[in-house]
Amino acid sequence: MTVSAASATGLAALEARLKQDLAWLELPSKSWVPRRVVDGQDVVDVVIIGAGMAGLVTSGMLKRLGVDNHLVLDRAPAGREGPWVTFARMRTLRSPKELTGPAMGLPALTFRAFYEAQHGEAAWKALDRAPRTMWMDYLIWYRKVLDLPVRNEVSVEHIHAGPDGLLALDIREGGRTRQLLARHVVLATGRDGLGGPYVPPMTDNIDTRFWAHSADDIDFARLRGQRVAVVGAGASAMDNAATALEAGAARLDLFIRRPDIPRVNKFTGIGSQGVVHGFAGLPDEWKWRFLDHTLKAQTPPPRPSVLRISAHAQAHFHLASPVTDLAVEGDHLVVTTPKGRYATDFIIFGTGFKVDFGLRPELAEFAPHIRLWSDRFAAPEGMANAELESSPDLGDSFEFLEKVPGACPALSRLHCFNYPATMSHGKLSGDIPAISEGADRLARGLVRRLFVEDRERHFENLKAFATPEILGDEWTDADATQPIK
Template sequence: MSDPCPNATGLAALEARLRQDLAWLEWPAKSWVPRRTVDGVAVHDVVIVGGGMAGLAASAMLKRLGVDNHIVLDRATAGSEGPWVSYARMLTLRSPKELTGPAIGLPALTFRAFYEAQHGREAWQRLDRAPRTLWMDYLVWYRKMLELPVQNEVTVVRIDARAEQLLALDLRSPEGPRRILARHVVLATGRDGLGGPFVPEIADSIDRRYWAHTADTIDFDRLKGKRVAVVGAGASAMDNAAVALETGAARLDLFIRRADIPRINKFTGIGSQGVVHGFAGLTDEWKWRFLDHTIKAQTPPPRPSVLRVSAFPQAQFHLASPILALEEHDDHVVVTTPKGRYPTDFIIFGTGFKVDLALRPELAAFAPHIRFWRDRFPAPAGMANEELSDSPDLGDGFEFLEKVPGTCPALSRLHGFNYPATLSHGKLSGDIPAISEGADRLARGIVRALFVEDRERHFENLKAFATPEIIGDEWTDADAPVPRQPAPITST
């Protein structure tokens, strides 16, 4: 049987089908939010900060629910939003290819449909995981097909509260600085959305030219023929080690604090619609127990990523080897672990990210008021966990909550739709598997808030609505008196 979708002609057919699906679903929904202006300036109902996968899914869901007066801002150039073609260095995604991700329930919008339309069904069957750069191509196509209002090369410098129940955003772009107003702001800002890369303090003992974090821009060509050290055993550590080796590193030392590399992906292993929709209903202690166990077990790197490193004979895995000291010697650094001393020319820290609002100047006005789990929930005995304690405590619509009630009501208009939201909502805002469900929950929360706030206007619209559906000549009242007929006039 021949493949029905072997090439780009198939993609054109898929696009036609998707447009028909959207029309049949009356997508986008009718716009219903009253427009507002302040001092002659138009107000956006929602501004989404971040045009990666989470920001695009959030935008799609808002359009689906009739909130069309919104924009998406991203500091990257078009086609390079998110990590996929910047600091992500894996060959393929880690998620299974079958996951529907940001497709918002539309089969023709899935990655599988996008792939099969161009390469055919047999190629899909042979495919192991989605190639990383092709996933970026898919997101670009997704944005185009849904006509999402993304503005690129725009940086949010600061967000402030306004007296008119609004938020003001100071922006910087190639056209210069400007200020816009919004009723709600969504931070769809990824892994480091409320902080930045985590690097152990010991890195301060050496010059910055000797090290980088996996999220940094790294000139791997400069490491050709060099001795490179990588700290960590997670996926990003393995991916960066592999790129260094593939680029020609003379030696690669991988320093792993644990005595073994994690083997089991706990939370993914119990993944289900029950977890997706039920996690938010758990008590605080049960949420903590689930994620504390997951974090302490750690997520293993993908098997292909480890094999990608171990394929090189100059790659050395050092287990039970936490970094005890870093010392500069002439033009290199010596790494000391419990097992020895290792000269190296450059160190890459694959040590993850941290929540630290001091690293987010755009949130300076809100930082003192944002409530974190540490502010109200003492860790259960034996389950102290700094990462969980530093998680923001979010409301039902991912909105930030006040540390002291009444001190910053504008926080209810600021939504954290990024990875640190996991403790409050589950894994709905930072990874592929349930991003559509997370975007749906976010959008419905914003829709509810907008409608309730405009209730007087909507009620006035209700009272003023007077378009009749029937005009009165469609029936006859059987009990109405029959009009008396005038007597006929006769001539004499």
Template sequence: MSYPDLADIPGGLERLNERVRQDQQWLDVPTRPWVPSRSADGQRVIDVVVVGAGMAGLTVSASLRRCGIDNHIVLDRAPAGHEGPWATYARMETLRSPKSLSGPCMGLASLTFRAWYEYRFGQERWEELDRIPTTLWMEYLIWLREILEITVRNETALDGITFREDGLLALRILSAGRPETILCRRLVLATGRDGLGGPYVPPVIAALPHHAWAHSADRIDFAALRGRDVTVIGAGASAMDNAATALEAGARRVDILLRRLAMPRVNKFTGIGSMGVVLGFQALPDGWKWRFMDCVLDAQTPPPRASVLRVSRRPNAFFHLGCSLESVTPQGDGVRIETSRGRLDTDYIIAATGFSADLSQRPELSAIASHIRLWKDRFTPAPQDMSSGIRYAELDNSPDLGKGFEFLEKMPGDCPSIRFVHCFCYPATLSHGKVSGDIPAISDGAERLVRHIAESLFVEDRALHYDGLVAFNDPELMGDEWTDTPLSAA
């Protein structure tokens, strides 16, 4: 994509690429591979399979290589260049995160967005930049993948998981529609916001003919909404971004229905963001973890100011607060909505109603879903842990993860191999904090995950490593460096 107000500095990215290579050479990364190779059933066993090549999956892959776990692969169902939400349903003009955050750089300054931007467009342009354009962020991630030489198998989807008696995982995948089975030792689900579920759609909307509605994460033909009335349900960022996109595509009017009496204004978790939260959240007692996340959910995350202004500056945009759905019925070619504030006739509904952690929406996890321990399976929050007295389903249905983001058994001894599957996506938040999906702490989360995987692989292979220790016989001294002197010579 071209940007009329930005001009590439000739040779800028080439110079940055050289600096990245030099930095890696000085740090001696990637380190040499150390995991003993395995084979089974006539095929090589992959040490780690990462599902998802968005920001999280790329950071995990690069971190694995830095730790010497080179025998891994990354899969993504999307075509190359369309991984993650940035080129699909992320319809915001700019990112919410401040431009200065280091993001998926793994501690290497030359891998930051700022380095990429300044080398490409210049420091002066960086100083002028307010927020990062979404399309530029996607270009940066593509560059990150290229400079780190991360190989991704695109148009490849996980179709099922089987635990073998020998401790390996057999993964059924569909690659360009063709079935295949690969064997691996660890599986990382870096599958984003809906990683253990899918879009949540209120039942009254889901019952409508599908031509009358879409979820905000769907591929929507906005051009087809030109001259039509659109109603957006929700008060979050995706509601504003979809409303704005519909308006900019020529919708006749857009009504935004908000159940709350007031739009949320304070971004709670961002407000207390610090390395203390990043490193310390996972060590909190369960009640305190619940209390923190309950407070965030109760307050709700507000949409960015720029996103709201993008909508409100349009004269044909209308906000309706304290307006909850009561019924929705087809009406000719459109839809009639009965709300707590009255009736609204519209042509099309966009449900910006978020996502749910609902394993039944992930058929590829059907064989393991019943074994995954959720927070509701073992924890009941005390009254002081619930700000409003509401027990949020999002927290109840969050996976109860181990220290390395690994799934834990619902019934001890029933499925011990489930610990070889790691949840490095948004539903890990209650167990680990915001380190598995958001830009600010993605490198810290990936490091935590990969250190655990490296530790577990080494412990599992300890006998092989000990045999290697015993067999190691490369002398540093040749025996001609000294002369043995008799004591009597003294």
């Protein structure tokens, strides 16, 4: 038997086991949400925007809870959703291989089960971390084996407040635009889901042929023999620097603002089910303390990512070197830091993402009404933090809240299940470790809303239900057979 044939056989056996597990648990639950039609158009109960990991596990949870009438839309071609085979450039995931991620508590749905089914237990024990592209293979399999309702190459152009308290989505598919009606919409749109990449203003007047953000589509082959600069000390900065070196960059200068590379992963260090389920219950000032401390300490890059760079003699680490100026001189750039001036041909900014509704035209109608943390909470003294201040202030089901109560009621039907939800709910919506717990919280909130909204229909169904369990032939009425004295 060939390796590929053995892999196929192993996956088939795993899929059979998963099917049996689901049957034993009576999953998915029966469909229960009443169909709704408005002006002859079927209404979708939940539309999920984004078919990356967060969107898939949300879909899985909704299906598990009997909400069959939902859709997952993604603008990318099938197999290219999320960052894994697009702008992610690490060799392996940063998370430990044992994390169960989107498995929803089902052992046969874990990455470990997927890996061992193809390569065996010994290979799993020898594996350090999940290879990045194999994680994408796992998500493709996850989508297939759960039969999730994903539609690719569909972009959501605008979301509006629609008729009868619904949301109307203008979508583009196959070059044509049409409208969907939905009761709820979930934004499972990743790190940049409420904005886009952040680059410093010094790039404003510099042609983009000289620079890129680490999340851009970069032609690394073009950097062969070039002088390349990278800004940042995070994982994405390191991975882009390493990719440039491996593509043949003649020189790599890594500019790091801090006097040292961060070394301790604070939030992971205290990771527990207490943090997962308890963070949302913290008073506001304590949420702020935890995340302000974590963000200012900064997450260290993985050790293998740093070693990928230092393995190259032409790589140069510059600590305590914030970029203070960037200028074009002839056919190249000059980077200025407090320590000197450096000629470079191309610069990559590993500077993260920002909340900026101006970059999300699909949210234009709702953006002025979305309440941010800065709208109602003053940062404690000494803890000013622009990232936290710009985070959306969310309800229990990840729904947006209004700046002015009553000004935009439809906003409560729009749910933020992406990275900026961290300030309200903790790290449940952007990373692997607790993504199932986050999706479970979201899906249960949606189920509650759907049931309450349809209470009249459910009550009518209750009154109309007339299937007897007792037929009347199970007993004899003793008094009916005895004469009355």
